[in-house]
Amino acid sequence: MMVVPSFWAEARAQYRRKGKQITIRRFGWSDASEEDAQRNAQARVDEALARAVSGEPLPRRERKVPYNGGNGLPIREEVVDRIGDTVITRNSYGARCLNTPGVLFADIDFPAGASLRMVGGIALVLLAVGAGVVYRLAASGESTRMLWIAGVIAALLTLSLSSAIANLIHGIRVRTGGGPEKIARARVQRFMSKRPDWLIHVYRTPAGLRLLATHRLFDPLEPEVAECFRELGTDPVYVAMCLNQHCFRARVSAKPWRIGIEGRLTPRPGVWPVAPERLPQRRAWLEHYDRAAAGFAACRFMETIGSGVSAPAALAVQRLHDELCQARAELPIA
Incomplete structure (x- = not known):
């Protein structure tokens, strides 16, 4: 069920652990009133406190953001109007x-540009080419120092070229696709x-x-x-x-x-x-x-x-x- 509350509040609770005072804060919300939001906040912080005292690792506070991807808080924005649902x-x-x-x-x-997947794929190809060069140098009897230099050059070229090549390919695809x-x-x-x-x-x-x-x-x-x-x-x-x-x-x-x-x-x-x-x-x-x-x-x-x-x-x-x-x-x- 979608929840976009009109009222918000925050409650806090404290307890001591290993001689240190710990403060937990939780938000509450309501469509009815600020008092109802405060009761909801108190109930949520009481629950969090009980879990924390039992040893469960919990975040001490919730971030004040418009809406969250993971912690279950509803949309936290000013309600301008309600039209039905x-x-x-x-x-x-x-x-x-x-x-x-x-x-x-x-x-x-x-x-706006090439996807990370495309950039990563081209980087793997460039790394494979670089590894092939290093392998051939090793097979020809080059010194360890030369192999290290070749490997570093291959890595730097991969970092500098993979994104540019991917964006070039992406641009060609977009243009040919209309x-x-x-x-x-x-x-x-x-x-x-x-x-x-x-x-x-x-x-x-x-x-x-x-x-x-x-x-x-x-x-x-x-x-x-x-x-x-x-x-x-x-x-x-x-x-x-x-x-x-x-x-x-x-x-x-x-x-x-x-x-x-x-x-x-x-x-x-x-x-x-x-x-x-x-x-x-x-x-x-x-x-x-x-x-x-x-x-x-x-x-x-x-x-x-x-x-x-x-x-x-x-x-x-x-x-x-x-x-x-x-x-x-x-x-x-x-």
């Missing part, structure tokens, strides 16, 4: 994000050719494509979602977020640095909640950001693929997404 939040750099428990979003980023957008759209078409009963809406983002499925609702944990992400090459960080937060997510307003706003959302690190005395500073920044962001779209609608029929709940989320993103307006995307 959909929650609109502010992320850590000020952009608005749509969070939904059942409508599948998948962003495909265009690769460019990154054409390659990504071909991947989407291959994906949909095996799923004619799906209904996918394709959007252009500043760095790639966004897909939105409306033919049915999905559970982020179901195998078909994992298969979809794998075949489309969805960003692994986003995939981890979907699994750990039990939701799908899409940014629906511009990134600040793409619309001429150089300063970061203050106070840092941009995580909710903010101390009351810092709220005016945050609000002033957000007012400036919202005025600037109104002239930009987060993505642009491109096409719909598939013969499926939109489920009413998914269609409602799509309409909200398109409105917030200004996806049908003639605006620059950012």
Whole structure:
């Protein structure tokens, strides 16, 4: 179940171990009130304290970050609006994000360069060539010193050339394939050719494509979602977020640095909640950001693929997404 709480609190507990006082802190959250969030924090810190006293190794505190990949904390962002099951939040750099428990979003980023896998493969080839050279030198009776020099040269060449060669090959592939957008759209078409009963809406983002499925609702944990992400090459960080937060997510307003706003959302690190005395500073920044962001779209609608029929709940989320993103307006995307 997706959880995007409105209220947060932190509790702490102390105990002594080997003559040293240990402090444990845990967050709590609630949609009801700050008091309820504090009770949740106290219950969590009491549980952590009992486990720590029994000898279980535990982190003493939880990081204050927007959302986590591993420790089970829900999304920690300011709730801007709730529309049914959909929650609109502010992320850590000020952009608005749509969070939904059942409508599948998948962003495909265009690769900026060669993958680590390609770089590693070319490095292995270069190392094999270098090893062959060293072996021939050894067979010809060269001195140990010369073999060491040859080995060092081979290693240095591998480090300096593998990335450059991989990026050169990647660039040639992209150009011969018609460019990154054409390659990504071909991947989407291959994906949909095996799923004619799906209904996918394709959007252009500043760095790639966004897909939105409306033919049915999905559970982020179901195998078909994992298969979809794998075949489309969805960003692994986003995939981890979907699994750990039990939701799908899409940014629906511009990134600040793409619309001429150089300063970061203050106070840092941009995580909710903010101390009351810092709220005016945050609000002033957000007012400036919202005025600037109104002239930009987060993505642009491109096409719909598939013969499926939109489920009413998914269609409602799509309409909200398109409105917030200004996806049908003639605006620059950012």
